[in-house]
Structure formats: structure tokens, C-alpha cells
Amino acid sequence: MEFEKNVKIRREKFGTVIFQTLCEKVFVTNQTGSAILQMIEEEKDLDNIVAELAQNFESDFEIVAKDVTEFIMELKENQIIRGVAE
Amino acid sequence: MIENELRYSPQNKPLAGYDFTSYNAPLFIAWQLNSACNLDCLHCCEEAGEPLPNELTKEEIDTFCQEIVQLQIPYVAISGGEPLLHPDFFAICEFFRSHGISLKAETNGHLIDRQVAKQMAKLGFRSIQISVDGATAQTFEKMRGHGNLQKTLQACQYLTEAGVNTEIVFVPTKFNIHETSRLIDMAYQMGIYGFYTGKIMQVGRAAQNWEILCPSPQDYQKFFVTLEEKAALYDGQMKIYYYPYDVIEELKYRLESPAASLLIIPNGKAKLIGPLPFVCGDLRQHSLAEIWSRYQKAWRHPEVVTFTNNVITNNDLLKEANHWRELSLA
Numbered sequence: 001m002e003f004e005k006n007v008k009i010r011r012e013k014f015g016t017v018i019f020q021t022l023c024e025k026v027f028v029t030n031q032t033g034s035a036i037l038q039m040i041e042e043e044k045d046l047d048n049i050v051a052e053l054a055q056n057f058e059s060d061f062e063i064v065a066k067d068v069t070e071f072i073m074e075l076k077e078n079q080i081i082r083g084v085a086e
Numbered sequence: 087m088i089e090n091e092l093r094y095s096p097q098n099k100p101l102a103g104y105d106f107t108s109y110n111a112p113l114f115i116a117w118q119l120n121s122a123c124n125l126d127c128l129h130c131c132e133e134a135g136e137p138l139p140n141e142l143t144k145e146e147i148d149t150f151c152q153e154i155v156q157l158q159i160p161y162v163a164i165s166g167g168e169p170l171l172h173p174d175f176f177a178i179c180e181f182f183r184s185h186g187i188s189l190k191a192e193t194n195g196h197l198i199d200r201q202v203a204k205q206m207a208k209l210g211f212r213s214i215q216i217s218v219d220g221a222t223a224q225t226f227e228k229m230r231g232h233g234n235l236q237k238t239l240q241a242c243q244y245l246t247e248a249g250v251n252t253e254i255v256f257v258p259t260k261f262n263i264h265e266t267s268r269l270i271d272m273a274y275q276m277g278i279y280g281f282y283t284g285k286i287m288q289v290g291r292a293a294q295n296w297e298i299l300c301p302s303p304q305d306y307q308k309f310f311v312t313l314e315e316k317a318a319l320y321d322g323q324m325k326i327y328y329y330p331y332d333v334i335e336e337l338k339y340r341l342e343s344p345a346a347s348l349l350i351i352p353n354g355k356a357k358l359i360g361p362l363p364f365v366c367g368d369l370r371q372h373s374l375a376e377i378w379s380r381y382q383k384a385w386r387h388p389e390v391v392t393f394t395n396n397v398i399t400n401n402d403l404l405k406e407a408n409h410w411r412e413l414s415l416a
């Protein structure tokens with residue numbers, strides 16, 4: 001997974017702001033969203049991201065997997081990232 | 087600019103950070119680089135033509151550009167006047183691109199030849215926006231004094247051939263609005279990426295020439311139907327963006343929800359928004375970070391709130407837009 005061209009991200013107090021400058025749309029995430037974006041930047045894949053988050057939050061793996069997958073699909077639909085394995 | 091939100095919250099906590107005051111810095115800089123222009127448009131909201139007597143110097147421009155990078159501002163739009171007349175236009179663009187900032191430039195295209203288009207392609211602009219206010223020489227040249235439609239379309243060709251993401255901006259008026267459909271088809275045939283339009287603003291020279299420019303409500307009704315049809319026709323092939331609101335509706339919205347952006351005019355002053363006369367800072371006196379915090383205060387300043395509410399009920403006050411008023415923001 002990688003960020004689309006023309007996508008800019010910036011850390012903020014509340015989390016992260018994502019600016020898809022090609023469609024001129026702004027998105028915001030909370031701190032958990034920031035952590036995921038950071039892992040995407042570090043070129044981690046979906047399985048790694050889920051495993052790391054489940055461990056950090058001491059949450060149920062299944063629930064984290066579902067949430068993270070939804071978030072990543074949303075990033076893809078909004079042309080923020082590409083190269084998501086189907 | 088449309089704002090969306092994307093959530094990630096395992097505990098379904100409400101999201102923070104949507105309001106403009108929660109951003110560390112602006113998300114967008116609209117920069118009118120100069121006031122000089124080679125055309126004399128009937129509708130020019132900036133009343134461009136001659137340079138301002140005190141435009142930013144090369145050194146001041148350099149400092150400003152560095153501040154944009156330091157504040158991690160992701161997106162800059164350069165306009166004018168005619169920005170390609172500015173001697174430092176390319177140096178500025180190169181600087182921003184070398185720091186990974188998304189960049190667009192708004193131009194009338196008259197100075198874009200094959201060589202310039204290639205230079206632009208190398209820089210990887212988010213887009214070059216060319217103003218094309220008509221599909222025939224007759225209407226285009228009526229609207230854009232000293233303008234030449236052929237040259238403008240040629241510029242679009244050079245840009246698309248060079249692989250530049252090219253967009254067209256069309257301002258509808260009483261005498262060119264019936265050419266909308268034809269111009270959109272021409273844009274598609276030229277390989278244009280996006281077609282931008284919306285209602286003409288009653289600001290600057292457009293306010294002075296309002297009688298000859300302002301389309302009728304019926305014209306606008308047809309116009310928006312055309313845009314909807316063309317957007318469906320070219321879906322997935324060419325983007326058609328149109329903003330259905332006029333400047334008064336925009337001001338109502340912005341008073342509630344100001345944009346996370348700054349508008350810098352050629353003398354380094356920061357305006358709150360194009361159609362209002364208020365200036366909230368000056369690059370010669372304030373750092374960009376200070377201007378951002380002054381901007382946030384300015385939108386809540388009683389003078390701004392009262393004046394904006396007055397504009398909303400009395401459009402005539404839009405004539406004040408280019409008579410800058412400094413705000414005292416202790």
C-alpha cells in the first residue's frame with residue numbers, strides 16, 4: 001500500500017489531516033487513524049497493521065481486523081491510497 | 087472546497103479536528119503573486135492590470151516560501167494578475183515542488199508556448215488551470231480584453247501534449263453562458279482533466295459591469311442542467327466541477343465555517359477571503375504562523391461579523407472588496 005500522488009498528510013493535535021489535493025477533499029482522523037497511516041507510510045501490510053493494533057489496544061483481533069479493513073477500504077475509495085490487496 | 091471526514095475510532099469516539107481553529111497551520115495558500123496582467127477582463131474580481139506599487143520583493147518572497155514549507159502547508163495555488171508575467175514564477179514553483187508541496191497555477195495561458203508547457207510538465211503540477219471564458223472568439227474576446235481564444239486553446243494543447251494535468255476555468259456571463267455545452271465538449275476533445283465553473287462573483291470590475299455580465303436566473307437554470315448532463319456524459323473521463331452557490335451564499339457559509347486557508351495578495355497582506363475587504367495580517371510585519379492565528383481571531387471580530395451580515399443583506403457592499411480594511415487584532 002502507498003499514498004496516491006497529490007495526497008498530503010499532516011499530523012495535528014487531534015490526529016491527522018489528509019488532503020487529497022487532486023479532488024480538493026480534506027479528511028481527518030483521530031489518533032488511531034494516525035497510527036494506521038503511519039504504518040502505511042512504513043510500508044506495513046494489512047496483516048501487520050492489524051496485529052500491531054490488536055496488541056497495542058489489547059483488543060479482540062477479529063474486531064480490529066474488521067475496523068482496520070473498513071478504514072483502509074475507505075482510504076482506497078477516496079483515492080488516498082493504492083495497492084490494497086483485494 | 088468540499089470537506090469530508092473519514093473516521094477511525096474503535097470506541098466510536100466523536101472526531102476532533104474538524105473546525106478551522108483545530109489545525110496547527112493552514113491547509114491551503116491562495117497566493118496572488120502579482121497584480122500585473124496582459125489582459126483586461128470585463129469581469130476581473132482583482133481589478134488586475136498594473137502592478138501594485140509595493141509588491142513583495144524577491145527576498146520577501148523567499149522568506150514566505152520557506153515559512154510555507156516550515157508550517158508543512160500541503161497545497162498552494164498561485165494566481166495573479168497574470169502569474170506568468172512574474173520574473174520569479176518558475177523559481178517559486180520549483181521551490182515548492184522540490185519540497186513536495188501540491189501546486190496549481192491559474193493563468194490566462196497567453197504566455198504558454200511549447201517550451202513553457204514542457205517546463206511545466208517537468209515540475210509535476212497538481213494542475214495548470216487555464217481561464218477559457220467562451221467557446222467562440224467573439225464572446226471570449228469580449229470578456230477578456232486583448233485576449234485571444236486561439237492562443238488560449240493552443241496553450242491547452244501544448245500542456246496536454248506535454249502531459250500536464252490541465253484544467254479549464256469558465257466564468258459564465260449573460261453573453262457566453264449559452265456556449266457552456268460547446269466549451270465542455272471542446273475541453274473533452276483536447277484531453278482536459280477537469281472543467282471548473284460556478285456563478286460569476288459581483289466583485290471588482292464584475293461589480294462595475296454587472297448589468298452587462300450577470301446572467302438571468304433562467305440562464306443559470308439551463309446552465310446547471312447542462313452541467314449536470316455533461317457531468318453524467320463525461321463521468322470517469324473528464325471531471326466537471328461546479329459550485330452551485332453564489333458569493334453571498336458562500337459568505338454565509340464561511341461566516342459559520344471559515345476555510346483553513348489564507349489568501350495572500352501581491353503586497354504581502356493576508357485577506358480573510360476575496361469578496362470581503364478585511365486584511366488580517368501582513369507578511370512584512372508578521373510571521374506566517376502569526377497570520378494564521380490572527381486569521382482565526384479575525385473571523386470572530388465584531389467588525390467582520392457585522393460587515394459580513396450587512397453584505398449578505400446588501401450585495402452592493404461587495405464593491406468594497408478591493409478597498410482593504412486593516413483589522414486591529416490585539
Ligand SMILES: C[S@@+](CC[C@H](N)C(=O)[O-])C[C@H]1O[C@@H](n2cnc3c(N)ncnc32)[C@H](O)[C@@H]1O
Pocket residue numbers: 123129130131132165166167168169192193194216217255256257285286287288289292
Ligand atoms: C483573477 S484570475 C488570475 C489568473 C489569470 N490572469 C487568469 O486569467 O486566469 C483567476 C481566475 O479568477 C476568475 N475570475 C475573475 N473574476 C471573476 C469573477 N468576478 N467571478 C468569478 N471568477 C472570476 C478568472 O476568470 C480566472 O479564472
